[in-house]
Amino acid sequence: DAGVTQSPTHLIKTRGQQVTLRCSPKSGHDTVSWYQQALGQGPQFIFQYYEEEERQRGNFPDRFSGHQFPNYSSELNVNALLLGDSALYLCASSALDRSQETQYFGPGTRLLVL
């Protein structure tokens, strides 16, 4: 049973560019959440997708957007990249129909903005 997978593992971009990160949830999971983890800090919630809709959003600007596909996989898009967007981006999946669900995390995508 594959866990949560993310691609790519590493990415280097320059300021102003756009980036797309991808996530495939754990088998049987239908909800995907994205987190940003800056160096030396705990992960910060960006947003969550269920049934192809954004259900919750953290304190991130509109430059951060996402999408969920019918197969439950998800993308995180960041436009107009800033140096401060350099971080580890983590995807977590869970199953909505379990009242005591646990979010399982992927290995992350490390983004460096130059």
Add this chain to the structure above:
Amino acid sequence: AQSVAQPEDQVNVAEGNPLTVKCTYSVSGNPYLFWYVQYPNRGLQFLLKYITGDNLVKGSYGFEAEFNKSQTSFHLKKPSALVSDSALYFCAVRDRGWSSASKIIFGSGTRLSIRP
């Protein structure tokens, strides 16, 4: 608003000794509490959770955590530390959002270092 605090940036323990990583929380209603571990250049790995029931929760790799409602704490413990336990540990609380699949709010992390 829900929040967690990890008062120690780093905890140093000799191998074979017991370890404790501290966490306090602030929630409205019943807390859903978690511990995750992060190894270098890796994602977060689930260790254990408290939802309801026994105050002592057992998790992966011999770790356990004690929920203390009166002290609003959820400290992570292990009776005998291993060098391989050296990693970054995060305490977290699940927000009371729109559904059970709500966002996780993380503490700032505690780096655990086990010396041989």
